[in-house]
Amino acid sequence: xxxxxSASRPSGSFPKQVLYCGVCSLPSEYCEFGGTTxxxxxxxxxxxxxxxxxxxxxxxxxxxxxALSVDAQKRAEKDAxxxxxxxxxxxxxxxxxxxxxxxxxxxxxRNKRKFVTEVTGLEAHxxxxxxxxKDFGKKFATGSxxxxxxxGGEAITVQGDVSDDIYDYLVEIYPGIPEDNVECVEDKKxxxx
Amino acid sequence: xxxxxVTPGAKTKVKSSAQRGIRAKVTETYPLLEPYIDDILPKxxxxxxxxxxxxxxxxxxxxxxxxxxxMDDALLPHLALVHKYPACFARVRIDRGAIRFxxxxxxxxxxxxxxxxxxxxxxxxxxxxxxxYGKEDLPAGAVVVVEAEGKENACMVGVLxxxxxxxxxxxxxxxxxxxxxxxxxxxxxxxx
Ligand SMILES: [Zn+2]
Numbered sequence: 001x002x003x004x005x006s007a008s009r010p011s012g013s014f015p016k017q018v019l020y021c022g023v024c025s026l027p028s029e030y031c032e033f034g035g036t037t038x039x040x041x042x043x044x045x046x047x048x049x050x051x052x053x054x055x056x057x058x059x060x061x062x063x064x065x066x067a068l069s070v071d072a073q074k075r076a077e078k079d080a081x082x083x084x085x086x087x088x089x090x091x092x093x094x095x096x097x098x099x100x101x102x103x104x105x106x107x108x109x110r111n112k113r114k115f116v117t118e119v120t121g122l123e124a125h126x127x128x129x130x131x132x133x134k135d136f137g138k139k140f141a142t143g144s145x146x147x148x149x150x151x152g153g154e155a156i157t158v159q160g161d162v163s164d165d166i167y168d169y170l171v172e173i174y175p176g177i178p179e180d181n182v183e184c185v186e187d188k189k190x191x192x193x
Numbered sequence: 194x195x196x197x198x199v200t201p202g203a204k205t206k207v208k209s210s211a212q213r214g215i216r217a218k219v220t221e222t223y224p225l226l227e228p229y230i231d232d233i234l235p236k237x238x239x240x241x242x243x244x245x246x247x248x249x250x251x252x253x254x255x256x257x258x259x260x261x262x263x264m265d266d267a268l269l270p271h272l273a274l275v276h277k278y279p280a281c282f283a284r285v286r287i288d289r290g291a292i293r294f295x296x297x298x299x300x301x302x303x304x305x306x307x308x309x310x311x312x313x314x315x316x317x318x319x320x321x322x323x324x325x326y327g328k329e330d331l332p333a334g335a336v337v338v339v340e341a342e343g344k345e346n347a348c349m350v351g352v353l354x355x356x357x358x359x360x361x362x363x364x365x366x367x368x369x370x371x372x373x374x375x376x377x378x379x380x381x382x383x384x385x
Contacts, residue, residue, distance in 0.1 A: 014229060015277035018346055026375050027276065027346040033296050067289040067310055067342060079293055128385065
């Protein structure tokens with residue numbers, strides 16, 4: 001392989017800036033080993049056409065091939081196909097999950113006239129609970145935090161009865177969550193009065 | 194070590210005395226990082242310790258992960274840090290064929306390092322290679338950054354299970370303990 005001996009000690013000024021793939025998060029030169037190579041390539045073409053030219057040129061592809069025996073190439077190819085299929089299946093599952101996962105906004109009575117609002121199910125829509133909790137706190141000027149649920153999983157607990165406001169806010173800000181999947185419920189605590 | 198997704202646990206502030214200790218440890222383990230230590234671990238900024246599963250501690254500056262450590266073992270650099278300061282660590286190189294195995298979390302096997310595309314430090318290498326992977330053999334237990342044939346950036350960091358001399362002689366067996374590799378749970382961990 002006519003490799004411009006990249007083995008020499010890396011030099012130049014540090015810290016070095018490395019472009020990480022917006023699709024798979026690896027340095028772009030490693031995208032070929034993930035299951036999303038096609039998408040990665042499209043992303044890089046936009047993000048850094050020059051690097052794209054280097055990584056996906058005919059020369060580069062041939063050089064890569066030359067580094068492996070024919071057998072190893074075949075195995076790697078098979079492996080890559082399997083990975084791509086897996087990634088596709090995972091993406092489809094994710095899509096399906098998003099389409100069907102319910103977000104529940106529950107009004108919980110703490111004691112007389114005191115309420116908290118518990119929101120569950122946002123993580124299935126790919127949201128970061130901590131961030132959303134912070135947003136709720138700011139938006140509704142109240143306490144809002146991520147809490148562990150007794151049965152496992154996490155909820156966002158917002159102080160006060162803001163269920164309707166949260167409903168409107170979620171539907172407006174996150175169009176990825178189908179409105180039909182958002183549900184408001186009420187929970188009256190009986191035990192302990 | 195991070196084959197599965199990593200859920201970060203409690204985050205605590207590192208006391209300034211402990212922070213000094215970590216600085217000292219870093220420059221002791223990685224003397225070549227010394228010129229950059231003020232950029233990597235600025236004295237005035239607050240270092241955080243994030244608890245990860247299986248008794249791993251991660252040191253981070255804001256949302257930037259820097260070093261991680263299993264119990265009291267060696268401080269290992271996060272790969273994003275390695276990418277910024279590639280010349281500051283002991284390095285080996287795997288051949289192209291081994292890359293996909295490393296990226297799927299398999300143990301790094303000796304043949305991936307001893308084949309034509311691999312590189313190891315070697316006292317007897319030709320001059321043009323000398324600069325590349327060093328003349329000094331590395332002992333078992335040394336922290337190494339694993340680069341890859343035809344790639345600019347490292348794909349793994351870990352601890353040698355065998356000394357590099359042994360690897361060259363035996364040419365088989367696991368060469369590296371399970372470490373941190375591109376795309377693993379630690380790589381995907383977001384500290385936002
Ligand atoms: Zn990619």
